[in-house]
Amino acid sequence: MIRVSSLTKQYGDFTAVKDVTFTCRPGRVTGFLGPNGAGKTTTMRVMVGLTPATAGEVTIGGHHYRDIPNPGRHVGVLLDASAQHAGRTGREILALGAKQMGLPAGRVDEMLDLVSLSDTESSRRLRNYSLGMRQRLGIAHALLGDPSVLILDEPANGLDPAGIRWMRGLLKDYADRGGTVLLSSHLLNEVELVADEMILIGRGQIVASGTKQELLAGRSGGGTHVTALDVASLSSALESAGYTVSAAGDGLRVEADPVQVGQVAADKQIVLTDLRPAEGGLENLFLELTADTQRESITSEGVAV
Incomplete structure (x- = not known):
């Protein structure tokens, strides 16, 4: 379980995330939705210890990420598919991850097969990968340690329609086996098909949350x-x-x-x-609630949020 409690992150005078609270439960895919610059990535970076919170906290399975021993065995993370050494091959990247986590070498082949990266493709250097291939490798790395929690930021970027369908099935199956999934995206239609519940964020604040039916209950534009x-x-x-x-x-x-x-x-x-x-019920709600946030924000430190 992921529990976000009164989370706030400030960069100088700019507030990227303000008093954000939500919970992601086991056995469910939680969609984290908002326009570019809404605060999704900042929230996820705080979750995994890459960015310190100004106030509030995030716990995963009751622990702060920094306190989890061998965290890759418990929490799978994909925040940036290109955040690996460009000169290493896909197989080398997974092999290093497996070694760090104390996993058998055979786990690498299992993951390459799972994400459909062939021997030829896994032997290429990362700099020669397409974005879609990098995303598949990133998902393989996130799943390498057989974690109970997945935190994925825009994992469908660069995937073709068949790849997006494959990813939806993968995440659904993972949640059906009891896993906790937090899936961030600015693409509503992509998340709507896989998420059990959704959290909508705009300008760093939660504007709505619940299942699709709960979000549309009592509102016009559905039907x-x-x-x-x-x-x-x-x-x-x-x-x-x-x-x-x-x-x-x-x-x-x-x-x-x-x-x-x-x-x-x-x-x-x-x-x-x-x-x-x-058509358009949930999309209209999303656009209505985030109408003044449809732009990308950059902090004074040059960090996209």
Whole structure:
């Protein structure tokens, strides 16, 4: 479990993170979302001891990161896929990590196979890697010690669509086996597909948190898009059931969740041809809550936050 308690980080007069509190639980993927410059990376750097907090604290499994013996065996970290010696090969980077953690040499081959880096690719020097290959190597390094916690900052950068799908499956499987995952991104759609709950941050402060359903509860802009063989009859049935209905392309937008809409259609024996959450609900909420933060901030020390 990751517990962030009243965390604040200041650089001179600039406050990068202000009174941030949240918890990441085992068996769940927690999405950490915000525009560039919102404070995500600063928060994660504090988590793993790379940046000292001005106030507050972060504990992982009840301990400060600096107090965890052989931390790579307990906490897997990927903050910068290029933060390795550019002259070393991918295999050498993993082999050094395995040696430092006291792992058998065979663990390197297991991880290279897991992230689909071939023998030829793992023999290349890091400077010759594409960004996507660096991300795969970084994920392999984070998983090398079979940790119980993963802290990943923008891990999908540089991955192609197949790679992003692979990563989603990997993280879901990891959480299903009891792992704790904190996944940072400024791309809502990427995180929405894998996260069990989400934390939205803007200008260094938490602006909302919860599951997708909790975040959208009681807000306009969500709802359901539905089409049917008899759209007019469906519209009438939904309005009679008390739902707000409006035209949307060749179908309807309904202020209700898909299960409620499907139930009305089933009760009236109306055949549906499309039924899905209306697009833009969570995205609109995200943009609304972070509207004044859609820019990247640089501190006086030149640190992107």
